Amino acid sequence: DAGITQSPRHKVTETGTPVTLRCHQTENHRYMYWYRQDPGHGLRLIHYSYGVKDTDKGEVSDGYSVSRSKTEDFLLTLESATSSQTSVYFCAISEPQLAGGVADTQYFGPGTRLTVL
Amino acid sequence: DAKTTQPNSMESNEEEPVHLPCNHSTISGTDYIHWYRQLPSQGPEYVIHGLTSNVNNRMASLAIAEDRKSSTLILHRATLRDAAVYYCILNSALNSGGSNYKLTFGKGTLLTVNP
Numbered sequence: 001d002a003g004i005t006q007s008p009r010h011k012v013t014e015t016g017t018p019v020t021l022r023c024h025q026t027e028n029h030r031y032m033y034w035y036r037q038d039p040g041h042g043l044r045l046i047h048y049s050y051g052v053k054d055t056d057k058g059e060v061s062d063g064y065s066v067s068r069s070k071t072e073d074f075l076l077t078l079e080s081a082t083s084s085q086t087s088v089y090f091c092a093i094s095e096p097q098l099a100g101g102v103a104d105t106q107y108f109g110p111g112t113r114l115t116v117l
Numbered sequence: 118d119a120k121t122t123q124p125n126s127m128e129s130n131e132e133e134p135v136h137l138p139c140n141h142s143t144i145s146g147t148d149y150i151h152w153y154r155q156l157p158s159q160g161p162e163y164v165i166h167g168l169t170s171n172v173n174n175r176m177a178s179l180a181i182a183e184d185r186k187s188s189t190l191i192l193h194r195a196t197l198r199d200a201a202v203y204y205c206i207l208n209s210a211l212n213s214g215g216s217n218y219k220l221t222f223g224k225g226t227l228l229t230v231n232p
Contacts, residue, residue, distance in 0.1 A: 035222075040224070041224075042204070042222040042223055042224050042225065043161065043220075043222035044222070045220075045221075090160045090161070092160075092161075104208075105163045105166070106153075106161075106163065106220055107162075107163070108160030108161050108162065109160055110159065110160055111158075111159070111160050
């Protein structure tokens with residue numbers, strides 16, 4: 001199994017509080033991703049990173065920020081949590097293969113279940 | 118992004134083959150077809166991928182139609198451990214010129230395996 005850990009695994013918080021989720025990898029992969037999974041929506045990409053300090057938005061980035069100061073860590077921050085951000089959050093990693101269109105396999109972490117009351 | 122269409126659910130019996138279909142009629146020439154699965158309470162895991170030719174690995178086989186507008190994931194002998202949601206995904210470049218690809222997950226097919 002790819003060395004990906006997420007912390008915390010479960011968190012309950014109140015509306016308006018800041019929350020930071022951590023994704024840690026031991027694979028030295030260049031790309032890291034944050035997804036959220038909600039019933040009826042499947043997995044949706046929040047943000048991704050293509051290198052240290054290089055990040056970009058996914059399809060549902062509003063209300064979230066990310067940071068990557070080291071290759072191995074990718075942090076997802078909810079500056080002021082809302083009930084609509086109650087979800088299961090998955091981190092994933094990948095390492096680009098050859099240039100020119102070779103597909104990258106993504107490896108997923110175990111997930112963090114976040115409940116915002 | 119090109120879309121995929123999968124049945125919401127399928128059922129199989131243990132030790133029988135399972136054919137999971139996926140339609141992707143708007144696929145572009147550079148889109149790879151990926152399959153991932155998600156076991157209950159776990160993150161998705163990679164199963165197989167292909168571009169034009171059929172592919173086999175230890176987990177499954179991928180049969181791709183000649184026109185690439187559909188594909189089928191084949192589990193040769195289903196086990197109870199194969200009960201999961203199976204996602205058929207077309208990956209597209211995240212940024213121009215990049216070799217990295219974004220995965221857009223649909224709702225997948227929930228596979229139930231009966232003992």
